[in-house]
Amino acid sequence: MSLLNDYSYVLGFLIIGIGFVVVNTFIPFLLSPKSRGSRSQNPYESGEVPIGNAWIQFDINYYLFALIFIAFDVEAAFLFPVLMVYKEVASFAVLFEITLFLGILSFAILYAWRKGLFSWK
Numbered sequence: 859m860s861l862l863n864d865y866s867y868v869l870g871f872l873i874i875g876i877g878f879v880v881v882n883t884f885i886p887f888l889l890s891p892k893s894r895g896s897r898s899q900n901p902y903e904s905g906e907v908p909i910g911n912a913w914i915q916f917d918i919n920y921y922l923f924a925l926i927f928i929a930f931d932v933e934a935a936f937l938f939p940v941l942m943v944y945k946e947v948a949s950f951a952v953l954f955e956i957t958l959f960l961g962i963l964s965f966a967i968l969y970a971w972r973k974g975l976f977s978w979k
Contacts, residue, residue: 922975926966933963 937956944952970976 919975922970926970926975929966930963933959 937959940952940956940959944956
């Protein structure tokens with residue numbers, strides 16, 4: 859009897875969850891305005907009328923700089939849990955792992971520096 863009672867809670871939450879999704883999907887169809895004006899065909903940019911063409915070419919260095927930033931952002935995201943474990947374990951293997959990881963990523967900085975990524979023209 860207890861197992862059936864536990865599954866009834868799961869079934870109840872499943873019905874509530876599905877009902878929540880269905881209700882929140884169909885309420886905007888009922889409440890939103892039906893007519894679309896001529897401005898609905900324009901691209902939306904923060905409520906401002908767009909000026910000029912949207913296809914602008916950017917220098918590839920901006921994209922490379924963004925990729926380097928993402929690489930080191932991911933480094934920080936992976937390094938924080940390792941340092942938390944290092945505080946508890948404090949072994950040479952974890953220290954070697956951190957040093958190896960930072961060394962490999964420092965090669966990425968050196969490579970980008972040699973290619974002239976950090977010098978803006």
